[in-house]
Amino acid sequence: MNKKLSVLFFWLIAVTSALMALSFAIAVPIYFRPFYYHQVDSLNMVEESGFDRDVIIDAYDELLDCLTLGKPFGTGELHYSESGRSHFMDCKVLFDLDRNIFLASAGILIITLIVKKKLDLPSLKLKDRFGPTFFGGIGAVLIPALFAIYAVTDFDRAFEFFHKIFFPGKTNWVFDPYEDEIILVMPEQFFANCGILIGLVLLLIVTGLIVFGLRPSKKRDR
Numbered sequence: 303m304n305k306k307l308s309v310l311f312f313w314l315i316a317v318t319s320a321l322m323a324l325s326f327a328i329a330v331p332i333y334f335r336p337f338y339y340h341q342v343d344s345l346n347m348v349e350e351s352g353f354d355r356d357v358i359i360d361a362y363d364e365l366l367d368c369l370t371l372g373k374p375f376g377t378g379e380l381h382y383s384e385s386g387r388s389h390f391m392d393c394k395v396l397f398d399l400d401r402n403i404f405l406a407s408a409g410i411l412i413i414t415l416i417v418k419k420k421l422d423l424p425s426l427k428l429k430d431r432f433g434p435t436f437f438g439g440i441g442a443v444l445i446p447a448l449f450a451i452y453a454v455t456d457f458d459r460a461f462e463f464f465h466k467i468f469f470p471g472k473t474n475w476v477f478d479p480y481e482d483e484i485i486l487v488m489p490e491q492f493f494a495n496c497g498i499l500i501g502l503v504l505l506l507i508v509t510g511l512i513v514f515g516l517r518p519s520k521k522r523d524r
Contacts, residue, residue, distance in 0.1 A: 304423055311418050312426045312434045318411035319438030319511055324446065325404035327504035331496040332397055333370060338362055341492055351486040353380070358487045365484060369394045370401075377484045386482035389474040396468060436515025439508040450501055457494060 331337050339359060342348070348355050361378035368375045368390070375387055427433050453460035465475045477485035 304421075307421065308423050308426045311414055311423060314414045315411065315434035316437040316441065318407040318414065319435050320441035321403055321407035322411060323438065323442040323504060323507040323511060325400050325407065327500045327507065328400050329404060330503050331499050332366075332400075335363070335366060337496075337499060338492070341495060342487070345489060345491055347487050347489070350489070351483075353483075353487060361484055361487060365390065369397050377482075380483035380487070381481065382484060383478070383481040385474045386477055386484070389469070389472070389477075392469055392472070392474070431516065433515035433517070435511040439511030439515065442511070443504060443508045446501065446504060450497070453494075453497060457490075461490070461493065 342355060342358055347353075347358055351358065353361075357379050361380045364373075364376040364378045367373040375390065376382075425433065428437075449460065449464075452463070469475055479486050
């Protein structure tokens with residue numbers, strides 16, 4: 303019975319650590335707003351869009367307040383269309399999903415570790431070497447790595463593919479800058495940089511998971 307529980311907990315830890323790593327990495331550029339503020343300057347958004355820096359920041363903040371905090375939709379002084387608003391509300395669904403996956407996986411992982419300790423179960427390692435977080439790290443990085451390779455070879459096509467997968471049957475993600483001025487201050491390079499940040503954060507977490515999963519077993523491990 304203990305062996306079966308140990309196997310179950312092994313894969314629970316592997317899966318939840320993978321989901322936590324991936325959902326956290328995705329959340330970083332969403333919730334860490336200074337990342338965007340820095341790019342207002344580095345991508346010359348003021349010069350490129352013709353809007354004042356304060357107008358750009360206010361528009362972004364109001365949009366993110368809606369997408370992450372559930373406040374009423376708005377883009378500050380910048381105009382938006384109903385089609386544009388509809389797309390951002392679709393994005394909110396994905397943002398909420400990512401947050402919920404992180405919270406759920408974190409909760410399940412914590413409970414799993416507590417119960418495992420209470421039951422005094424042994425920590426399994428496949429082939430006496432690979433712990434659950436090793437597989438969690440590998441699982442977390444596998445699909446993003448494949449997509450990253452695709453994006454590096456052809457970002458525009460990868461960007462389109464991403465939207466077709468997550469917004470099937472919709473075209474409201476194609477913005478008209480005259481109707482949705484917010485897109486002028488969310489250039490393609492900004493989204494590319496978001497992807498790079500996600501990749502770097504994920505790589506850091508995954509490295510930790512893999513190293514932790516390869517740590518030497520204690521004498522009682524079996």
